[in-house]
Amino acid sequence: MTRDEQAIDWHIRQRTMDAADWEAFAQWLEESPANARAYDAVAMADHVLTAPAMAEPVAPVPAPVLPEPVAEIEYAPAAANDNGGWGRWWLMGGVAAAVALVAGPMLMTARPDIRIEQTAPGEHRSIALNDGTTVEMAGGSRLRFDRNDPRVATLETGQALFRVRHDPSAPFELRSGDVTIQDVGTVFDVRRTGARLDVSVAEGAVSLAPKGQRIALTAGQGASLDEAEHSLRLTRVDPAQVGDWRGGTFDFDRESVGAIAGRLQSAYGVRIAVEGPLSDRNVTGVIRMTGDADRDVPRLAKLIGAEWRQSGGNWILRASEGNR
Amino acid sequence: MGSEALESQFLEARPLLRRLLAARLGSVEEAEDALQDLWLRVAALDNAEIVQPIPFFCRMATNLATDRRIAATRRGSRDGAWEEVQPQSDEYADPERIVGARDELARAHALIAAMPDRMREAFTLFRFEEQPQRVIAERMGVTISAVEKLLRRAYHYLQENREGGGADRSVRCRQHGEGSRGA
Numbered sequence: 328m329t330r331d332e333q334a335i336d337w338h339i340r341q342r343t344m345d346a347a348d349w350e351a352f353a354q355w356l357e358e359s360p361a362n363a364r365a366y367d368a369v370a371m372a373d374h375v376l377t378a379p380a381m382a383e384p385v386a387p388v389p390a391p392v393l394p395e396p397v398a399e400i401e402y403a404p405a406a407a408n409d410n411g412g413w414g415r416w417w418l419m420g421g422v423a424a425a426v427a428l429v430a431g432p433m434l435m436t437a438r439p440d441i442r443i444e445q446t447a448p449g450e451h452r453s454i455a456l457n458d459g460t461t462v463e464m465a466g467g468s469r470l471r472f473d474r475n476d477p478r479v480a481t482l483e484t485g486q487a488l489f490r491v492r493h494d495p496s497a498p499f500e501l502r503s504g505d506v507t508i509q510d511v512g513t514v515f516d517v518r519r520t521g522a523r524l525d526v527s528v529a530e531g532a533v534s535l536a537p538k539g540q541r542i543a544l545t546a547g548q549g550a551s552l553d554e555a556e557h558s559l560r561l562t563r564v565d566p567a568q569v570g571d572w573r574g575g576t577f578d579f580d581r582e583s584v585g586a587i588a589g590r591l592q593s594a595y596g597v598r599i600a601v602e603g604p605l606s607d608r609n610v611t612g613v614i615r616m617t618g619d620a621d622r623d624v625p626r627l628a629k630l631i632g633a634e635w636r637q638s639g640g641n642w643i644l645r646a647s648e649g650n651r
Numbered sequence: 652m653g654s655e656a657l658e659s660q661f662l663e664a665r666p667l668l669r670r671l672l673a674a675r676l677g678s679v680e681e682a683e684d685a686l687q688d689l690w691l692r693v694a695a696l697d698n699a700e701i702v703q704p705i706p707f708f709c710r711m712a713t714n715l716a717t718d719r720r721i722a723a724t725r726r727g728s729r730d731g732a733w734e735e736v737q738p739q740s741d742e743y744a745d746p747e748r749i750v751g752a753r754d755e756l757a758r759a760h761a762l763i764a765a766m767p768d769r770m771r772e773a774f775t776l777f778r779f780e781e782q783p784q785r786v787i788a789e790r791m792g793v794t795i796s797a798v799e800k801l802l803r804r805a806y807h808y809l810q811e812n813r814e815g816g817g818a819d820r821s822v823r824c825r826q827h828g829e830g831s832r833g834a
Binding site for chain 1 (some may be wrong): 670677679692694710713754810813
């Protein structure tokens with residue numbers, strides 16, 4: 328067997344390897360840097376693959392001009408409320424060109440037989456739908472499914488990562504508020520917090536339809552909508568990091584401290600109260616959580632320039648002296 | 652509960668994980684860094700009951716290594732701690748990179764489409780539907796070793812037909828990864 332063939336063999340076997348096999352694999356990798364390189368080529372090539380089967384490819388989206396992403400934590404001013412009314416979604420950052428106005432066919436659905444899936448704060452749950460789609464729910468989330476139509480789901484609140492089994496004849500549709508997200512063969516993450524909806528696409532593409540519009544999002548793109556303010560902002564995401572909440576990575580994109588406290592409460596079941604104007608302060612950044620509140624909350628407080636204290640099992644955050 | 656058990660399982664697997672990561676990443680330092688990252692992910696699993704912890708951790712490790720190798724390739728010559736690079740502007744998928752990735756994906760899809768039917772069927776079931784080889788064998792009405800052969804040939808075919816000298820690129824990045832650390 329050639330080196331490349333050995334590498335392929337290791338790769339194919341990986342899902343069923345036991346501890347001894349892994350030892351043998353490590354040894355094979357160590358035998359020669361060429362082995363490691365050969366394996367690397369196989370693993371990297373495989374890693375970028377997503378399911379083909381795009382029957383109706385989404386029209387290519389012109390590269391949007393996006394605001395500079397912010398490093399670490401920084402305060403961002405609250406988005407101005409343009410109050411444009413329905414049908415006048417504001418695209419900030421000059422990305423109007425990215426909007427494709429396509430009238431999509433509406434799906435006729437049979438009488439629904441509703442099933443609710445709800446996770447407690449701190450709970451993760453994976454759900455497999457009959458059609459092969461899998462959904463990983465974050466803590467504090469609520470999803471509605473229809474037993475008669477596995478191709479429709481509704482995210483009422485919280486966050487979930489969808490790996491959609493593509494079927495060109497029956498696209499998967501996720502609804503949340505007045506927004507509809509339709510897959511074009513994809514892995515995407517959705518988070519609903521009150522009026523705000525955040526969508527990130529890891530693989531493939533989705534078609535996002537807030538009222539009266541249709542926007543194509545492909546891998547590496549995301550959107551942040553506020554249904555109360557009728558605003559929509561396109562964001563860039565690292566496809567490799569979509570769904571990272573499962574490993575404890577939390578990204579905040581111009582989110583209020585109050586909303587972040589809510590997310591942590593959902594994710595870990597820690598109760599965090601935010602005092603005073605700090606609650607409305609917007610924060611952008613990425614934090615890796617350990618799941619241990621005693622470590623995470625003080626660290627978060629430090630990053631956002633807040634003081635923390637504990638009271639009867641609750642954490643309380645407020646702006647520190649110099650930061651009010 | 653569970654977290655102490657997880658920790659002891661992780662500590663037991665640690666030497667092996669370290670070897671895997673060092674071999675994959677080509678640098679002991681980066682392996683240590685990746686181990687910490689891996690531990691954070693494992694710790695975040697919290698109450699999860701893992702039936703076979705060592706193979707599970709090993710798969711996590713090798714996936715993490717692949718993620719890092721891809722990120723390193725994207726970063727080009729830049730090397731550094733993973734956590735530090737997350738929100739920086741050049742880490743975001745820029746339009747050029749998206750187009751590059753799309754091209755690569757389109758090429759791969761064209762290759763998959765051009766596979767012989769049986770090979771494509773086995774590969775699709777294995778890779779995109781994550782079916783075990785036993786199930787694929789049942790579905791296709793062949794033996795497991797026949798499935799294995801089809802998969803091997805499929806991966807071989809994808810490797811052979813990759814354009815743009817992927818292997819050269821990884822060689823280059825490996826060399827970058829070996830020496831100095833930090834930005």
